[in-house]
Amino acid sequence: MQRTIFNTPIVTPILRQLARLMLKLHGWRVVADRQALELKKYVLLGAPHTTNWDGYYFILTALKLKLVPQWMGKDKLFAFPLGGIMRWFGGIAVDRSKANNLVEATITQYRQRDSLVIAVPPEGTRGAAERWKTGFYHIARGAAVPVVCGFIDFPKKEVGLGPVMQMGENLAAELARLGEFYAGKIGKFPQRYTPPV
Structure with missing residues (x-):
């Protein structure tokens, strides 16, 4: 294990x-769905994502909850001199020239491991976007793992793990279901948030 x-230790x-x-x-409260804490493999969503502060609170929360999340990145991000640091913060280098795309490469990682939590910010950016990127959905379906709704709520000063969701065949229905959960979560800069639908 990396x-x-x-x-x-x-x-x-x-x-x-x-x-x-x-x-x-900081006065923040960490909450977590008990079922999520028992899982060994899942896709961890991180939303709303409107500031770099999200990453700071995410790391603190993961440490407190004893999670071992990782994230996928292009191998160019892992070149010297920052490669070791990127890996130590949970990065997994992916050679996209050898895999069809990042989704397939991530599915392969799930199939090769006994435990794996990949963190994905579905908005894809800290600024307002047109829609959520749906790679997380295709990863979860392809790897046959659930999605866990990681969240942050600045007004309530709450951060943690929400419900565990199995992704069904209807992408639009799943985005709507995720939208219902995240509708009550407010980022540091609400105007930058991109809802799933």
């Missing part, structure tokens, strides 16, 4: 304590 900020337990302290000092 060593990351979330599973490095000696270092990670210290970071978990620091994460708990920072969340408390």
Whole structure:
């Protein structure tokens, strides 16, 4: 298993304590669906995504909940000198010239591992977009894993894991279902949020 900020002996337990302290000092509450905490493989959505602060609170939350999330990125992001840092923060390099695309490469990663949580910001950007990118849906369907609704809500100062959802055959229906959950979650800059539908 790849060593990351979330599973490095000696270092990670210290970071978990620091994460708990920072969340408390910031006045944030972490909530988590019990079923999500028991899963070993799933696609973790991260929404709304309207600021770089989302990543900061995501890392603190993952540390507190003892999650080991990873994310997929083009292999160019992992070149020297930042490659080691990117991997330590959970990055998995993907050579897109050898795989059909990032979706297929990610599905392959799920099939090859006993446990894997891939974090995906479905909006694809911190700014307003036209619609959610649907790669997460195709990954979940292709790898036969559920989607867990990771969320952040700045007015309530809440962050965590929402419901576990199995993705059905109807993409529009699943986006509508996700939209219902995320409708009550507000990012730091609400005007930048892109709803699923």
